[in-house]
Amino acid sequence: MSRPSDAAPSATTARAASRYDTVRLSHGSGGKLTLELIEELFVATFSNEPLKALTDAAILANPGGRIAFATDSHTVKPAFFPGGDIGRLAVAGTVNDLAVMGATPMYMSAAFLLEEGYDMSELERVVRSMKATADEAGVAIVAGDTKVLERGHGDGVFINTTGVGFLADDVLMGVDQVRPGDKVLVNGTLGDHGIAVMSRREGLDLAIELESDVAPLNGLIEAVRRVAPNVRFMRDVTRGGLAAVANEVVHRQAYGLRVFDVAVPVHELVEQYSEMLGIDPFLAANEGKVLLIVAPEEAEAALGAMKAHPFGREAAIIGDIVKKPEGVALVETAYGSRRVLEMPIEEQLPRIC
């Protein structure tokens, strides 16, 4: 939190609400209101020693090994959607970026860009959701910043999170570790987040019982790596969906990635609404999914570890790495015919008919 220069930090308890119903420009100006917001909302909720110190920088313990460092900014419409909200998204997104590199996420910063007039109780809900997600992932939100944008110059709330994790010196993962014959896995149904959020967008309002999959995946990933130490590559499947990740894997590589259409888990509702809206579930966004490429002899163990975890119950082996065609991601249909799985081009928009 941007610290006002001479205000002595005082012990605070989590008083339910700020004195104000809405965010004011003064909440971001570094004065009295800023301090109030920091102490009564952020410090009280995130509640950890480095943050309570309200110093200019958080001083953190170093458990050793290499540092993994990632940042991500978050905006989502609507900010609250079935299965999650922008707060959970902001924490889980950065946790997942660190975890897929093989790191143990530990610390995080949170910077808020708030629009003047933003509902204070909504902000409180977002912050509480961030805390709950951070606890779930075992990370501490130790630093932050608040800025307030004039009304009309923001969209309610934007959140940037930056995370730090640590990884052992011998962790070796990447597309250059991938070999033909390796298996491709995901931890569950694809496209849930994209369709859940789209269903609540203005103009669609589909009353469907579908929840976003937004979740921190470091626990699941740790469980997999315990039984499958030779994971070749991991990436969280987010915007652009499976198609984007599959293409990032094969880009300029001397191997191809083959997905078996029928092996990919897709929620029944996602299947139905994708058909109705003319959207491809393989291109739809996810916020709690990871794609893993694993040595063939470790694939079953990795699958078992995921299925035993709450965020991996519907995990599946969805494909393999092939010698040819090189540099291509392809889909093999239930009929044995094949097509290219092309990199997504633009935002997914509902079609005419």
Next chain:
Amino acid sequence: MVEATAAPQAGTGFRPDTYKDPELVARLQSRIAELAASVARPVKLMHICGTHEHEMGRYALRDLLPKSVSVLAGPGCPVCVCDNEYINMAIQLSLEPGVILASFGDMLAVPGSIPLAGERRGDVRMSLLDARARGGDVRAVYSAFDAKRIAEQNPDKQVVFFSVGFETTVVAVAAMLKRGVPDNLSIIEANYYTPPATQLLPDLEGFDIEGFILPGHAVTITGLRVYEGLPTRGIACASGGFEPVDVLASIASLLEQIDTGDLTVANPYQRLVKYDGNERAKRELHEVFELAPIRWRGIAEIPASGYKLREPYHHASAARRFAGRLDPLALKGAEHPKGCRCAEVTLGQIQPDECRVFGQLCTPDSPYGPCMVSHEGTCRAWYTYGMHKEQLRVETV
């Protein structure tokens, strides 16, 4: 007679999986192989619906056909055949102060013929997205009713709905207009009626298509009777649904007709299509709209192939309402950019990869012609699903 499925069993309800069933697909695949062997010469078929091309790509259905059977895409993409005049009109109106232009998402990136100033990359024209970037209030909607809602919420603005599409889409617009709309809503009349275009195709020089897969959505409305003239001109017809089983059943039906020489308008998609269509939808449609000549982009002006508002609904016509504010000269213009072969692609005269700009100057992220824009577009489908690449031969360890 080939049908997409056996009669539905009582109490089982609609089971979409049935129409993707690999076993049914395999059976149809071998039936098609048998028929093709019996016909014993190359046969060209054509579908007339962008969704068919999309599904053929998505399930790689051409991979399942014998070499002697080819399926081409005809003029079945509403976005691709929508004339420049309407795109230019939408762009002009979107840039008018106080106007909200509501359009289906597919239409937003389609270039009309207004040059895009400052572009050096060939003959590049303006789309609604470019208009939006220049301050136009352009909104993507899912249906005509969304446009109505926007009009209700913005009583001080003029809301123009870009009504593009075939028989299927125009029915919803008719239903909306018949039930009454706010005064500040008008529509750009760019709806097309398919049958006259299909009847024009056999007159084209070098036309050698022997069967049409009729557009499943459109014939749900119009029925099949309107296509009865085609078999007498040597073209087999079969209604076509959109699941893999549906598409293959239609192909099998066409080959059966060609093999026996007994050409007709068959209805393998009978689970949705009635021979006379949807009477109520047709009635409402014809209360609000009448058929008039319309230009199909890059093809021709075809008589009685466009839906125009009847006199009692003229108040909802954007062309009439804004007549004084539109620049008539800017509405017209060269149909396709230089080097673009969308017209031939739309008529099934060439495959997309025979066009020199395909995949080079013209890609989905930077489309040159309309067929590369919409998901219904043939070039777009070919690009997305890699139909232009050699069959994807897989080699494993």
